[in-house]
Amino acid sequence: MTNTISVSGLRKRYGDVQAVDGVSFEVAEGEFFGILGPNGAGKTTTLEIVEGLREADEGEVELLGLKPWPRNAKLLPRIGVQLQATSFFERLTAREQLRTFGSLYGVPARKADEMLETVGLTEKADERVEKLSGGQAQRLSIACALVHDPELVFLDEPTAALDPQARRNLWDVLRAINTEGRTIVLTTHYMDEAEVLCDRVAIMDRGQILRLGPPAALVRGLDAPTRISVASGTLDAEDARRLTGVDEVTDDGVSLVVETRDPSSVVAALSAKDALDGVQIRGATLEDVFLELTGREYRA
Known part of the structure; x- marks a missing residue:
């Protein structure tokens, strides 16, 4: 070309x-x-x-x-x-x-x-x-x-x-x-x-x-976890941390967010606990690549 x-x-x-x-x-x-x-x-x-x-x-x-x-x-x-x-x-x-x-x-x-x-x-x-x-x-x-x-x-x-x-x-x-x-x-x-x-x-x-x-290729090349969020209260944070494949769990009172590199296992485990209320699954984006390369500090 x-x-x-x-x-x-x-x-x-x-x-x-x-x-x-x-x-x-x-x-x-x-x-x-x-x-x-x-x-x-x-x-x-x-x-x-x-x-x-x-x-x-x-x-x-x-x-x-x-x-x-x-x-x-x-x-x-x-x-x-x-x-x-x-x-x-x-x-x-x-x-x-x-x-x-x-x-x-x-x-x-x-x-x-x-x-x-x-x-x-x-x-x-x-x-x-x-x-x-x-x-x-x-x-x-x-x-x-x-x-x-x-x-x-x-x-x-x-x-x-x-x-x-x-x-x-x-x-x-x-x-x-x-x-x-x-x-x-x-x-x-x-x-x-x-x-x-x-x-x-x-x-x-x-x-x-x-x-x-x-x-898409830049995003796939980034070693970033998938974020799975459900409505807060659907599952206790400590129970979420005990699920197979979970890297990190946060709960801000609105959403419980699980970070994982094995999303299929985590989703299956959440389903087994009937804890998929309001579920959202977010993979890495170009913004994640950008921040990984350029840093997160604010520049005027």
Whole structure:
């Protein structure tokens, strides 16, 4: 499969801070690729270098077979970029905004208007951009990145600060875009988003890629227990600890949670004791992988 992006040995320093430290990865044509990491991990700097917005100190980048830096005019019609913060032209409607962006690439007004339907903004076409909700503004931002029909799309935290309904709606838009054959590179803080959308993810911290692969494969590679919870009072905590295969038991007065690496035995034992009231079974997730690699301490 052809690689749309090839990155090798990328480094970028700002004073004493090594923002990107030897990053290498490839993105295949048509792939939905995610870059995950805590604040300050180097995600945005990496993306800006790959997009050709920033010069690397060291390393090689190829985008669609071309070098993005120095700024390569041949690449501009072939890529779409949605930044963390998008500034729209004031006092323009959504339709006017999109037509203006499209005109920079010679896109006819009719085709620009069709993009409003793609992102579900047809009914808001004549609404001024400052009156759009957060989710609607994000969809318009993505429409502006797609209006010239790019082969490759970069999305930097596109669902940040959106409510759950707006996030899920935007996921549907992004799936549809990827299904059309476009390659998408996404940065996000939301692990569930990466699990749902991405074919592969790279987990970054302190300027380096710590782990790279399909989300399901990364989760399977984590030695983490399965958590089985039942309603508190269904079973005494001490009785639960005596069950075969139990690693740890906690009871917060709402749920009794059993951690185990032998879930089938524990579920069978709970069933035998008629203690499956409100049972929930949760395996490891990408969030567990992320925390295992990057730590649990808060970073501003």
